[in-house]
Amino acid sequence: MSEGVEWAIHSCLNLTWLEPGEAVPAARMxxxxxxxxxxxxxxxxxxxxxxxxxxxxxxxGGFRLARRPEDISLMDVVAAIExxxxxxxxxxxxxxxxGEHEGVDYRRRCVVSQAMRRAEMAWRAELAGQTLADIRAxxxxxxxxxxxxxxAWFANLRT
Amino acid sequence: MSEGVEWAIHSCLNLTWLEPGEAVPAARMxxxxxxxxxxxxxxxxxxxxxxxxxxxxxxxGGFRLARRPEDISLMDVVAAIExxxxxxxxxxxxxxxxGEHEGVDYRRRCVVSQAMRRAEMAWRAELAGQTLADIRAxxxxxxxxxxxxxxAWFANLRT
DNA sequence: GCAATCCTGGACGTCTAATATCCAGGATCA
DNA sequence: TGATCCTGGATATTAGACGTCCAGGATTGC
Numbered sequence: 001m002s003e004g005v006e007w008a009i010h011s012c013l014n015l016t017w018l019e020p021g022e023a024v025p026a027a028r029m030x031x032x033x034x035x036x037x038x039x040x041x042x043x044x045x046x047x048x049x050x051x052x053x054x055x056x057x058x059x060x061g062g063f064r065l066a067r068r069p070e071d072i073s074l075m076d077v078v079a080a081i082e083x084x085x086x087x088x089x090x091x092x093x094x095x096x097x098x099g100e101h102e103g104v105d106y107r108r109r110c111v112v113s114q115a116m117r118r119a120e121m122a123w124r125a126e127l128a129g130q131t132l133a134d135i136r137a138x139x140x141x142x143x144x145x146x147x148x149x150x151x152a153w154f155a156n157l158r159t
Numbered sequence: 160m161s162e163g164v165e166w167a168i169h170s171c172l173n174l175t176w177l178e179p180g181e182a183v184p185a186a187r188m189x190x191x192x193x194x195x196x197x198x199x200x201x202x203x204x205x206x207x208x209x210x211x212x213x214x215x216x217x218x219x220g221g222f223r224l225a226r227r228p229e230d231i232s233l234m235d236v237v238a239a240i241e242x243x244x245x246x247x248x249x250x251x252x253x254x255x256x257x258g259e260h261e262g263v264d265y266r267r268r269c270v271v272s273q274a275m276r277r278a279e280m281a282w283r284a285e286l287a288g289q290t291l292a293d294i295r296a297x298x299x300x301x302x303x304x305x306x307x308x309x310x311a312w313f314a315n316l317r318t
Numbered sequence: 319g320c321a322a323t324c325c326t327g328g329a330c331g332t333c334t335a336a337t338a339t340c341c342a343g344g345a346t347c348a
Numbered sequence: 349t350g351a352t353c354c355t356g357g358a359t360a361t362t363a364g365a366c367g368t369c370c371a372g373g374a375t376t377g378c
Contacts, residue, residue, distance in 0.1 A: 001246045002336065009271050010252060025353060034255040039338050045355070057354045058346025074274060087160045087246065093169060096193040098312050099305075111297045112168050115233060115289050123282035130274050138270045146258075153257050161365065184324060198367050204326070217375025218323045 004043040004081045007035060009135075011044065012052065012077060016069045016136045017150045023055075023062035024154050032153065043081060050080035069132035075124055088116040163202040163240045166194060168294075170203065171211065171236060175228045175295045176309045182214075182221035183313050191312065202240060209239035228291035234283055247275040
């Protein structure tokens, strides 16, 4: 899995603590974790295309969450960065084997494929069951000052 | 996920249908699906190092299963090929952020890390719950002639 | 013993995707 | 009008996947 997923989740989580309507430029998001600005920007654009973030150009512009943290699952974020493909992609090697049936879609019929898909679905269900709001709540329970500190940092009090 | 996983599972499944004590050379395994012999050999070696296959040199040598199909899970095979690392590897970007605590192992403590790990564990549990024997049984139920045909092919009746 | 078979492991080459940078263009705001 | 900031494409770099080759050693059969 690409490292952009880690960046994306943490970035979205930070946006969770902003005042409503407030936006943060990509460069400032990158400075928070000392990430390469241009490259993080690419990931944020992918999140925007996926409808997870909203972007606004110009001064006081930047990125913000497109919907409530309760309505953004980890699965949404992972899919936005990694794309729609499954981790295990069936190359249908059965097609090259003896006793193959012309025209069969082994991606669906092959028993091995199905077994791997079952595992993938369990993974996706677990990710889909956890939202940004859940993560945020856990963080705040452990460290109640996180929201204020994060908001303050983005509000320009340099650190 | 690397394509070697697909090769490895199908190859192990085929070994499931051999007479007890019978071994198949890597080249013959590769011929079955028209895979690159030298490269499949690498994957088979990995399976042998992981204790899933046993290898014997010399004429009449080759690879065979090291234990019963009931005792080989898909997780075993995937781990042998892909290695021990988790798909999501936490790079601990929190360490570069403001308010970081020296000496904290974010791989364990970071809430995002924990959420991703929970999904990974669901995936692994699903894979660990499916054995080669399960797969074999499903295949045989659908296609009762599979065992005989596979065994015959490897027994040298060319196709 | 000898030759054929076959695994072992490392060196090597190739190619794709992830990583990363840069810039021209357009939108927005003060 | 100038400063800010997103957009998207072109480009470069690098790590890992994919794949080949070969020298060495073990085993079998004659």
